[in-house]
Amino acid sequence: MRIVIYPTYEALSAQVAACVMQLMPAYDQPLLCPASGDTPAGLYRAMANTYQQTQYANWNFVGLDEWVGLNGNDEGSCRYSINRELFQPLGIPGNNICFFDGRSTDLQGECRRTEQFISEKNGIDVAILGVGMNGHIAMNEPGTAKDSRTQVVTLHPVTKKVGQKYFTRPQALDKGITLGMGTLLESRHIILMASGKHKAVIVQKMLERPPTNELPASLLLQHPSVTVFLDADAAACLSNRDLYEEDEDNRG
Numbered sequence: 001m002r003i004v005i006y007p008t009y010e011a012l013s014a015q016v017a018a019c020v021m022q023l024m025p026a027y028d029q030p031l032l033c034p035a036s037g038d039t040p041a042g043l044y045r046a047m048a049n050t051y052q053q054t055q056y057a058n059w060n061f062v063g064l065d066e067w068v069g070l071n072g073n074d075e076g077s078c079r080y081s082i083n084r085e086l087f088q089p090l091g092i093p094g095n096n097i098c099f100f101d102g103r104s105t106d107l108q109g110e111c112r113r114t115e116q117f118i119s120e121k122n123g124i125d126v127a128i129l130g131v132g133m134n135g136h137i138a139m140n141e142p143g144t145a146k147d148s149r150t151q152v153v154t155l156h157p158v159t160k161k162v163g164q165k166y167f168t169r170p171q172a173l174d175k176g177i178t179l180g181m182g183t184l185l186e187s188r189h190i191i192l193m194a195s196g197k198h199k200a201v202i203v204q205k206m207l208e209r210p211p212t213n214e215l216p217a218s219l220l221l222q223h224p225s226v227t228v229f230l231d232a233d234a235a236a237c238l239s240n241r242d243l244y245e246e247d248e249d250n251r252g
Helices: 009-026 041-050 078-090 107-120 157-166 181-185 197-208 216-222
Strands: 002-006 031-034 060-062 065-067 126-130 151-154 175-178 189-194 226-231
Touching: 002 009, 009 041, 009 126, 009 189, 009 226, 041 078, 060 107, 065 078, 107 151, 107 175, 181 216, 189 197, 189 216, 197 216, 216 226
Parallel strands: 002 226, 031 060, 031 126, 126 189, 189 226
Antiparallel strands: 065 175, 151 175
16 A cells, blocks of 8 residues: 655646556556546546547546436536546547446346446456545445445435535435445555545544444555555644655645
8 A cells, every 4th residue: 555645636636647547558448447526526637638538549437436316417416527527528438438327227237237347348457536524435335345346325424415515406315326345446456535624534534543344445445556645635634644655746
């Protein structure tokens, strides 16, 4: 495990983009699992602005999660966000994307379809993940099993509350569909990102307490190839900064 702290969100985003662009070309027809949300948005801008569309021509993508009842046609959905921030700017064709349809009448079928897509692509090469305010990963809420597979879940009250920020009017958020912890832990590389002062407390708990499924993000730290990327605000509560790498090249 590597933990690297960057002075600004912009430096964090640029360096994660460079890491992704270094890892993905090592694989034939590589499969990327991108998270939606505020933290990776800067990463996706960096990918679109710094690198040519042709560099993504043979990449495949699998969605991380989605609100049940919503799909890419719904503003505020995970797919809507990823379309706007990543797939459209990078010019990704639809055939290269597998993403949950939260409006499907067969949600278990969506789970099976997604697991099959991952299997057909020989597994996830790089998973880009963020940590939730309650320590969740994707929609794997506190208490989830480490070996869980892609599944439909009941959302934690914190997730329901925080999720409202993606919508212009109150939205009923009760369930989600998500890649499981076991599915994610089979990824060849995991990139875990956190930014902002509001994430500082949960980051400290994740990194400085024993791993537990009550804080799913902590389970990722046992992965053989995981890098935790933080900006200075997200790292503010860490008790011993000497244990972590500081990005000297981007100091202010």
